[in-house]
Every structure is written in C-alpha cells, then in structure tokens.
Amino acid sequence: KIALENAELWQQFHQIGTEMIITKLGRRMFPTLKVNLSGLDPNTKYFVLLDLVLADDSRFRFNAGWLRSGKAEPQWPSRIYTHPDSPATGAQWMKHEVSFQKVKLTNNTMDQQGHLVLTSMHKYVPRIHVIAASDYASLHWGMPTTINTAAFNVCSFIAVTAYANDRMTQLKIDNNPFAKGFRENGQLRVKKRQL
Amino acid sequence: KIALENAELWQQFHQIGTEMIITKLGRRMFPTLKVNLSGLDPNTKYFVLLDLVLADDSRFRFNAGWLRSGKAEPQWPSRIYTHPDSPATGAQWMKHEVSFQKVKLTNNTMDQQGHLVLTSMHKYVPRIHVIAASDYASLHWGMPTTINTAAFNVCSFIAVTAYANDRMTQLKIDNNPFAKGFRENGQLRVKKRQL
DNA sequence: CCCTTTTCACCTAGGTGGTAAGAT
DNA sequence: ATCTTACCACCTAGGTGAAAAGGG
Numbered sequence: 001k002i003a004l005e006n007a008e009l010w011q012q013f014h015q016i017g018t019e020m021i022i023t024k025l026g027r028r029m030f031p032t033l034k035v036n037l038s039g040l041d042p043n044t045k046y047f048v049l050l051d052l053v054l055a056d057d058s059r060f061r062f063n064a065g066w067l068r069s070g071k072a073e074p075q076w077p078s079r080i081y082t083h084p085d086s087p088a089t090g091a092q093w094m095k096h097e098v099s100f101q102k103v104k105l106t107n108n109t110m111d112q113q114g115h116l117v118l119t120s121m122h123k124y125v126p127r128i129h130v131i132a133a134s135d136y137a138s139l140h141w142g143m144p145t146t147i148n149t150a151a152f153n154v155c156s157f158i159a160v161t162a163y164a165n166d167r168m169t170q171l172k173i174d175n176n177p178f179a180k181g182f183r184e185n186g187q188l189r190v191k192k193r194q195l
Numbered sequence: 196k197i198a199l200e201n202a203e204l205w206q207q208f209h210q211i212g213t214e215m216i217i218t219k220l221g222r223r224m225f226p227t228l229k230v231n232l233s234g235l236d237p238n239t240k241y242f243v244l245l246d247l248v249l250a251d252d253s254r255f256r257f258n259a260g261w262l263r264s265g266k267a268e269p270q271w272p273s274r275i276y277t278h279p280d281s282p283a284t285g286a287q288w289m290k291h292e293v294s295f296q297k298v299k300l301t302n303n304t305m306d307q308q309g310h311l312v313l314t315s316m317h318k319y320v321p322r323i324h325v326i327a328a329s330d331y332a333s334l335h336w337g338m339p340t341t342i343n344t345a346a347f348n349v350c351s352f353i354a355v356t357a358y359a360n361d362r363m364t365q366l367k368i369d370n371n372p373f374a375k376g377f378r379e380n381g382q383l384r385v386k387k388r389q390l
Numbered sequence: 391c392c393c394t395t396t397t398c399a400c401c402t403a404g405g406t407g408g409t410a411a412g413a414t
Numbered sequence: 415a416t417c418t419t420a421c422c423a424c425c426t427a428g429g430t431g432a433a434a435a436g437g438g
Contacts, residue, residue, distance in 0.1 A: 021407085024419075028405070061416090107418085120417075161418050162407090169407070178406040181424035216431085219395075223429070256392090302394085315393075356394050357431090364431070373430040376400035 002128055002150035005034035005097045010154045012171060017066050018157035019168045026104030026115040030176045033100040033126055033155060040090030045133035047086040048093065050100055051078045052116055055125035055156045062164035072122055076109070079116050087133040107161065118159040125156040197323055197345035200229035200292045205349045207366060212261050213352035214363050221299030221310040225371045228295040228321055228350060235285030240328035243278040243288065245295055247311055250320035250351045257359035267317055271304070274311050282328040302356065313354040320351040 004010065009031045010018075021027045033050065040046060054075055058068040081103045085092070106115040118124060128150050135145035163169040173179045199205065204226045205213075216222045228245065235241060249270055253263040276298045280287070301310040313319060323345050330340035358364045368374045 030406090173407070176406065177426060178404090179425075180406080182407055225430090368431070371430065372402060373428090374401075375430085377431055 001037070001039045001148060002130065003036045003038070004152055004154070005036050006031060007154060009175065010152075012175075013168070014154045014156070016167050016171060017165060018155070019160045019163055019165065020105055020157045021163070022105045022107040022118050022120060022159045022161060024106065024108045026106045026111070026113065028101065028104055029157075030172060031155075033103075033128070033152075034097050035128055035150075036097055037090075037093045037130065040094055040130070042089060042091035042094070044090050045087040046090060046093060047131050047133060047136050048083040048098060049086075049129040049131065050081040050083065050103060050116075051127050051129070052105075052118065052124040053078055053127060053151075055123040055153075058123070060121050060123060060158055066158060066164075069121075073119055075119065075122075076117065079114070081114075081116055087136070093130075105159065107159070120159050120161050123156060123158050125151055125153060127151045196232070196234045196343060197325065198231045198233070199347055199349070200231050201226060202349060204370065205347075208363070209349045209351070211362050211366060212360060213350070214355045214358055214360065215300055215352045216358070217300045217302040217313050217315060217354045217356060219301060219303045221301045221306070221308065223296065223299055224352075225367060226350075228298075228323070228347075229292050230323055230345075231292055232285075232288045232325065235289055235325070237284060237286035237289070239285050240282040241285060241288060242281040242326050242328060242331050243293060244281075244324040244326065245276040245278065245298060245311075246273045246322050246324070247300075247313065247319040248273055248322060248346075250318040250348075253318070255316050255318060255353055261353060261359075264316075268314055270314065270317075271312065274309070276309070276311055282331070288325075300354065302354070315354050315356050318351060318353045320346050320348060322346045 013031060020029055037048070054072055056068075057072050059070045059072055060066050061069040081100070083098060083100065084102065085098070104113075104115040105118055107118060107120055108115075109117055111117055130148040131139070131145065135147070138145045163172070173182045208226060215224055232243070249267055251263075252267045254265045254267055255261050256264040276295070278293060278295065279297065280293070299308075299310040300313055302313060302315055303310075304312055306312055325343040326334070326340065330342075333340045358367070368377045
C-alpha cells in the first residue's frame with residue numbers, strides 16, 4: 001500500500017551506514033524519499049505525511065565505524081512534514097510517485113520554517129502516513145483516526161553536521177547531481193580556495 | 196477586498212502599453228500579479244483563482260503604436276489558474292501578499308500543462324476570484340455560488356510572440372531581474388552570437 | 391511583409407561537499 | 415578532541431530578450 005520507489009539506491013547507502021547532513025538553515029535529504037501508493041479510494045481526499053522518529057535509544061560516535069555512545073538525548077515531539085500536494089484524491093496520489101524532495105532537516109530547535117528538527121549523532125527512521133482528509137482535522141484534537149503508516153528501515157540514517165564516513169561522502173558525490181562538481185572527471189579534480 | 200499590491204509598477208507598463216510574451220512551452224508574466232486580500236473570514240477555507248478575459252473585441256497590430264485591426268478571433272472558454280496555495284484559510288490568505296508569479300501564458304491550444312491559452316495580438320484583462328471552498332465544487336456544476344471578483348484594468352495587456360514596442364522591451368529589461376544580462380552596465384553591452 | 395519558432399548567452403535562485411575557523 | 419558554523423567554488427534548474435530562421 002506504501003512502497004518505496006527507489007529502494008535500490010537507499011540499499012546502497014544503508015549498507016555503508018546512511019548519514020544525513022543537518023544545518024541551521026535546513027538541508028535536503030539525499031537520497032530523496034520516493035514512494036508509490038496503491039489501494040486508496042480514487043475519489044477520497046488524503047493527506048500524506050512524513051515524520052522522522054528515533055530508531056535507536058542511543059547517541060552515536062564514529063571511529064572507523066558507527067558506535068553506540070551513551071543514551072539518546074530526550075527528543076521534542078517529532079515535527080510532521082505534510083507533502084505539498086496534500087490534500088489530493090486517491091487517484092492523484094496513485095498516478096505518480098510521491099517525492100519528498102523538498103523536505104529539509106535542521107538542528108536549529110528555534111526553526112520557524114517548519115523544517116524537521118533533529119539531534120546530531122542520533123539515528124532516525126522515516127515514516128510515511130496516509131490519512132483521509134475527513135480524519136485529518138481529528139489529528140490535532142488527539143481523536144482516534146484511521147492512519148495508514150509505513151516505516152522504512154532501509155532509509156534510517158544518522159544525523160550529522162559533517163560526514164564522518166569517507167565512503168558515505170563518496171557515495172553522495174557519485175549519486176547526487178548537485179555534487180557533480182566534486183566528481184573526478186578522468187583526471188583528479190582539485191578544488192582551490194583563496195582566503 | 197482584493198487590492199493590487201504592485202500597482203505602481205503596473206502603471207508604468209500600462210502607460211506605454213503592456214505586452215506579454217506567449218510561447219509554445221509557456222512564459223511567465225512580468226510584472227507579476229500580486230494582490231492583498233482583506234475582509235475574509237479567518238477560519239473559512241478559500242480558493243483564489245485567476246483568469247484572463249478579452250478586454251476588447253478587436254485584433255490589434257503595431258505601427259508606431261497599437262491600433263485596432265479587425266474583429267477579435269473567437270475564443271475558447273477561458274482557462275482558470277488556481278493559486279497553488281489553494282485551499283487555505285482566510286487568515287492565511289490575508290497574512291501575506293498573494294503572488295501569481297508561477298502562472299504561465301501560452302499560444303499552444305493543445306497545451307496539456309494547464310497554462311493559460313491566449314491568442315496573439317489580442318488584449319486581455321486579468322481577473323482574480325476568491326471563492327469559499329464549500330462553494331468551489333459547485334463551480335464545476337454551474338450552480339449559483341458566491342464569488343468575489345476583481346478585474347484589474349491597469350494590468351491589461353496585449354499578448355505577443357515578440358515585443359513590438361521598443362520602449363516596452365526596455366521597461367521589461369530595466370525591471371525584470373532575469374533580464375539583467377541585457378542592461379547596459381556603464382558601457383553599452385553587446386551580445387555576440389556564433390552560428 | 392508580418393508574425394512565429396528555435397536557439398543562444400546571460401542571468402536568478404538555490405542545492406552540493408570542501409575547507410578553515412569557531413565553539414565546547 | 416570533537417563537533418559545529420560560515421563561506422566558498424561548482425553544480426542543477428530554469429527565467430530573460432536577442433538574433434536568426436521558419437512560415438504563411
């Protein structure tokens with residue numbers, strides 16, 4: 001009913017240990033979460049939501065590999081990202097893949113722009129929720145509602161402010177079009193900096 | 196209740212005779228239509244719509260100035276552009292200016308992307324409609340509904356495939372950030388082309 | 391002759407990891 | 415020592431009018 005569209009790419013990252021950069025102003029996720037929805041009523045309107053919940057009650061540190069390092073810090077209630085196409089009919093959701101390209105992650109607890117707030121060195125797992133529009137209002141009242149939820153373990157990641165694992169950095173550079181400037185084009189590309 | 200936000204800029208264009216480029220793939224409007232809404236119920240949800248209707252039952256031609264030149268061609272029913280923030284509460288609409296930056300104009304009658312289809316050498320006037328979400332469904336059934344509509348004569352324009360009036364071209368270059376490359380920076384900027 | 395289409399250089403806007411300096 | 419921040423060069427993506435070519 002909620003299927004990961006780009007599972008193969010996520011799997012490559014998962015094998016190495018996915019890391020996601022978080023910044024004060026907000027950073028996109030790469031890979032992007034993309035899902036295919038099915039089994040919805042074509043004429044009912046739905047909201048599609050994303051949240052990120054702690055995947056492990058530990059803090060992590062990196063030393064040749066990711067190691068547990070004490071208890072996780074207490075988390076604020078997770079923010080929820082509403083897919084910008086919401087609300088839309090089941091037919092519209094099922095027609096194309098649903099991409100969460102625009103969601104941004106931040107470590108700024110004072111963020112005012114609705115980005116998802118995470119704690120660095122902690123591990124999160126993305127969850128996607130599909131809820132009928134008629135039940136959506138009830139969410140904010142804590143009323144019981146019917147929600148279809150899927151958690152994607154293969155998409156779990158550790159939030160970082162700078163990449164720890166060089167192999168993760170390289171995998172990002174190789175696959176993210178925006179990082180093309182760091183790919184080696186035949187000969188080694190050296191980046192310069194003047195101060 | 197529906198007030199033009201950037202009326203001064205539009206007035207400058209109107210004095211010369213506003214032209215808007217239309218292309219097969221769709222072209223934005225410049226200036227952008229921006230309005231401030233007021234008097235809405237903060238808790239009611241509304242749709243905000245834009246359409247472009249014939250402002251003059253003539254075809255036009257340019258010869259040192261814009262001249263009427265025969266009858267207007269018969270028009271298809273005008274397409275309607277729904278502001279992408281729709282539906283939203285009155286409070287949300289009134290909080291910020293409402294910009295129609297992303298609407299695109301085309302001369303392609305076969306357009307499949309929902310762009311507004313116009314006929315070159317014809318004059319149009321933009322209209323903005325605010326309608327309660329509860330009445331929105333009735334629109335498609337031709338039922339009587341309450342719609343708050345405003346037409347902006349100062350924003351009327353002639354659709355063209357290339358600018359006719361050099362002063363109009365210059366005014367676009369001077370004000371549209373995307374045309375900065377054509378501004379004269381101290382010395383005359385000459386653009387080259389190899390074939 | 392007048393209008394339309396295509397392609398281009400030149401912009402705006404914003405998403406990358408690198409790098410060095412800052413913070414704890 | 416370890417993690418965070420600020421700024422940078424280098425990209426993607428796409429909005430401009432100019433110019434030349436196409437079409438009736």
